[in-house]
Amino acid sequence: MNIIKDQRETIIKENNTAQQQLKDVLDKMNRTLKTLDIREHLQGDIDLSILKEEDFKNIDTILLNEGEITHILNIPEGITKFVCKKNLLFTIENLPSSLVHLEITENYLSTIDLAELNKLTHLNLSHNHLTEIENIPNELVELKCSFNQITHLDLQGLSKLKVLNVSNNKITVIENLPQEIVDFVYENNPDIEFRNSPVIPNEKVEEQDIEQELSYQESLNKYFKLKLAYETKLYEQKKQLYKKSGNNIKIARKQISMLKPKCIKCKRAVGTIFTKKDNAYLAMCGDTKNPCKLNIELYAGNFGSVQTRLYEYREFQEESKDTIIRQKLDTLFNYVDEHKSIKKFKKELEDYTMLSAGMKDLLDKHNENFNNPQKKELIQKKRDIIFEYIENIKSLLEEYEKTDDRDILKSAVEIQVKDLLPETKNLRLLMSEHMEMTIDVEYLIDIDENGEEEASRKLDNVFYLFKHDVALSKLDYTFGEQPRVIHFKL
Numbered sequence: 001m002n003i004i005k006d007q008r009e010t011i012i013k014e015n016n017t018a019q020q021q022l023k024d025v026l027d028k029m030n031r032t033l034k035t036l037d038i039r040e041h042l043q044g045d046i047d048l049s050i051l052k053e054e055d056f057k058n059i060d061t062i063l064l065n066e067g068e069i070t071h072i073l074n075i076p077e078g079i080t081k082f083v084c085k086k087n088l089l090f091t092i093e094n095l096p097s098s099l100v101h102l103e104i105t106e107n108y109l110s111t112i113d114l115a116e117l118n119k120l121t122h123l124n125l126s127h128n129h130l131t132e133i134e135n136i137p138n139e140l141v142e143l144k145c146s147f148n149q150i151t152h153l154d155l156q157g158l159s160k161l162k163v164l165n166v167s168n169n170k171i172t173v174i175e176n177l178p179q180e181i182v183d184f185v186y187e188n189n190p191d192i193e194f195r196n197s198p199v200i201p202n203e204k205v206e207e208q209d210i211e212q213e214l215s216y217q218e219s220l221n222k223y224f225k226l227k228l229a230y231e232t233k234l235y236e237q238k239k240q241l242y243k244k245s246g247n248n249i250k251i252a253r254k255q256i257s258m259l260k261p262k263c264i265k266c267k268r269a270v271g272t273i274f275t276k277k278d279n280a281y282l283a284m285c286g287d288t289k290n291p292c293k294l295n296i297e298l299y300a301g302n303f304g305s306v307q308t309r310l311y312e313y314r315e316f317q318e319e320s321k322d323t324i325i326r327q328k329l330d331t332l333f334n335y336v337d338e339h340k341s342i343k344k345f346k347k348e349l350e351d352y353t354m355l356s357a358g359m360k361d362l363l364d365k366h367n368e369n370f371n372n373p374q375k376k377e378l379i380q381k382k383r384d385i386i387f388e389y390i391e392n393i394k395s396l397l398e399e400y401e402k403t404d405d406r407d408i409l410k411s412a413v414e415i416q417v418k419d420l421l422p423e424t425k426n427l428r429l430l431m432s433e434h435m436e437m438t439i440d441v442e443y444l445i446d447i448d449e450n451g452e453e454e455a456s457r458k459l460d461n462v463f464y465l466f467k468h469d470v471a472l473s474k475l476d477y478t479f480g481e482q483p484r485v486i487h488f489k490l
Helices: 002-014 018-027 207-244 249-257 306-332 338-370 373-403 406-431
Strands: 035-038 043-047 061-064 068-073 081-085 101-105 122-124 142-144 152-154 163-165 173-175 183-185 193-195 272-277 280-285 295-299 302-305 434-440 443-447 453-458 462-468 476-479 484-489
Touching: 002 043, 002 068, 018 043, 183 406, 207 249, 207 272, 207 280, 207 295, 207 484, 302 306, 306 338, 306 476, 373 406
Parallel strands: 035 061, 043 068, 061 081, 081 101, 101 122, 122 142, 142 163, 152 173, 163 183, 173 193
Antiparallel strands: 272 280, 280 295, 295 484, 302 476, 434 462, 443 453
């Protein structure tokens, strides 16, 4: 950091030419342009009040590319997009309230004031020296602040936030993480504690239910860990008995039938009963006459596949519609008493309305999973970014082949590692929320002349990668009573 400070001081004292360079560039430009894209390598302080002085009234976008800019003053009101990459900024003040898109990356910012930026929707402050970000505007849709020194982040009120990248910081606490986030990157941080936040960012549950949902999930995970440990130990005991019997199946079966595993709580040789009954996971002591206090009961809720329920509701809705039509015809032709018909019609209409509401909820859930326009937009955006990185790498490699400059090769590798690979991973996760690998072990069996198995040889393993567009947990829909912990006594 001291080296950068020395570099800034040297530029300010000996080579502070940025303002004159900017003036020279502006003199050659059309006064009616809307985007000011400065590609020159500027050194020193710049004062953007020169835009008004030089009669540039239509500019709404300012792009400052790589250079050694040490300070920026008087960004004009009316600017909606401001980008400054790879310069020597330590601070930036008096940002215009008209900003919608702000991108200051690969600088040395230690603080930034966002209090007046009420219209801001896109903010990228990656690769700086920020320790905190406060007064984040409520309109923000995208926040990127990776590679900083942030320790704490409060996202209270950011209900429109869809993209959040906080990777490579020192974050230990994130508060009020919005449920609407669809692209969340938080790699290379200490263990983050999420306060007042759902476990899964996209999971839409009421705030008061979050604690209960977490408790149920934790309890369910613990239940199956206990069950797995119990059954694994029992399996090992059975295997030992089989070995001791000299691989004699009859003797082994007799010994196994007499085997009494220990209860997971009281440790008596009475076993533990793990079962599922009436949509509840149960665990209890194996002693039915004098059981210990082991009592686990987790109600799983009434849930089913969104797709299956959608078809069922559609059928019910059509049946209800047919019933209403038949009833109207019966009334029209005086097959049914009008008073009774009105009463019955009212009930059928209530049922149809209820079915329609349920159908709408399911359809919204289905569209959120498979036809989410925001997700599609993010995927396309990721593809565009990846394409740009690939083109940059190709260009650098071509230049390296011509010049044999190892710094150029180093730049290409840095883009590959720091930019391309993380974005590729993000794209993969966006396109396939769930991926799993299975192994198929194949054997070749040799048969002798009598038709009996002579020998078997193991062939190469075959690996299968299964991709699912939507996480499996999102394919289920809970109806009526929610999952809950009834008892969990160990």
